Amino acid sequence: xxxxxxxxxxxxxxxxxxxxxxxxxxxxxxxxxxxxxxxxxxxxxxxxxxxxxxxxxxxxxxxxxxxxxxxxxxxxxxxxxxxxxxxxxxxxxxxxxxxxxxxxxxxxxxxxxxxx
Amino acid sequence: xxxxxxxxxxxxxxxxxxxxxxxxxxxxxxxxxxxxxxxxxxxxxxxxxxxxxxxxxxxxxxxxxxxxxxxxxxxxxxxxxxxxxxxxxxxxxxxxxxxxxxxxxxxxxxxxxxxxxxxxxxxxxxxxxxxxxxxxxxx
Ligand SMILES: Nc1ncnc2c1ncn2[C@@H]1O[C@H](COP(=O)(O)OP(=O)(O)OP(=O)(O)O)[C@@H](O)[C@H]1O
Ligand SMILES: [Mg+2]
Numbered sequence: 528x529x530x531x532x533x534x535x536x537x538x539x540x541x542x543x544x545x546x547x548x549x550x551x552x553x554x555x556x557x558x559x560x561x562x563x564x565x566x567x568x569x570x571x572x573x574x575x576x577x578x579x580x581x582x583x584x585x586x587x588x589x590x591x592x593x594x595x596x597x598x599x600x601x602x603x604x605x606x607x608x609x610x611x612x613x614x615x616x617x618x619x620x621x622x623x624x625x626x627x628x629x630x631x632x633x634x635x636x637x638x639x640x641x642x643x
Numbered sequence: 644x645x646x647x648x649x650x651x652x653x654x655x656x657x658x659x660x661x662x663x664x665x666x667x668x669x670x671x672x673x674x675x676x677x678x679x680x681x682x683x684x685x686x687x688x689x690x691x692x693x694x695x696x697x698x699x700x701x702x703x704x705x706x707x708x709x710x711x712x713x714x715x716x717x718x719x720x721x722x723x724x725x726x727x728x729x730x731x732x733x734x735x736x737x738x739x740x741x742x743x744x745x746x747x748x749x750x751x752x753x754x755x756x757x758x759x760x761x762x763x764x765x766x767x768x769x770x771x772x773x774x775x776x777x778x779x780x781x782x
Contacts, residue, residue: 562743563753566750570718583658583659586659586660587661591684592680
């Protein structure tokens with residue numbers, strides 16, 4: 528699924544990298560606020576749901592080649608985080624939906640589960 | 644080829660830059676994507692430990708025909724009990740570091756899993772050297 532479709536489904540807006548949404552393919556998702564946990568378990572091409580908003584999340588996304596970072600529950604990335612994401616070409620999204628709701632919708636979108 | 648990258652202590656915003664440079668170098672020399680991924684994860688964890696636990700240090704990248712080596716060297720407090728430090732979940736990270744999502748105690752385990760070989764040379768009060776070796780498929 529393209530990231531642009533997913534963005535609509537989770538009521539997200541792009542904070543950085545909007546021009547890349549239509550191109551970027553989403554392989555899956557990982558949810559965690561512990562950086563070493565993400566480092567150890569998230570896979571290339573996945574989106575990462577977190578409420579950590581500091582610039583180091585961008586470094587993690589770069590090293591893992593993640594599709595995007597999604598800040599959930601209304602969390603807003605720091606200015607420095609946005610600047611770093613612009614520089615590194617990482618897509619940042621934010622949504623007001625809770626982490627649970629966001630993850631649930633993504634699961635549905637990617638697997639088709641729960642549809643009639 | 645040997646390259647050295649200084650890493651500043653407590654500087655969370657620049658943290659990850661050495662690993663990022665290492666990634667770019669490995670890409671340029673055409674290493675395999677899966678190998679790059681493993682090196683990146685381990686290098687990042689080693690770099691973060693320099694930042695969080697050691698007051699900074701140095702990352703060294705060595706490229707050989709059949710081996711990539713990443714060395715994280717510091718003159719920090721050293722590790723009193725290496726076996727304990729290797730255990731997943733054990734962490735002495737500060738409250739600030741934990742608030743930022745560090746301190747899961749998973750870094751060393753990630754390094755061990757990603758590297759072909761991991762050596763820890765440490766002395767309390769003197770510092771720590773973590774050597775991470777990755778066999779490349781070309782041999
Ligand atoms: N370079 C170092 N100097 C001194 N102590 C270290 C060093 N590297 C690791 N340690 C010790 O080993 C412990 C475990 O390290 P590890 O990387 O596994 O977890 P962490 O850094 O605490 O948390 P995480 O890596 O999950 O963010 C650390 O909490 C620290 O006590
Ligand atoms: Mg660590």
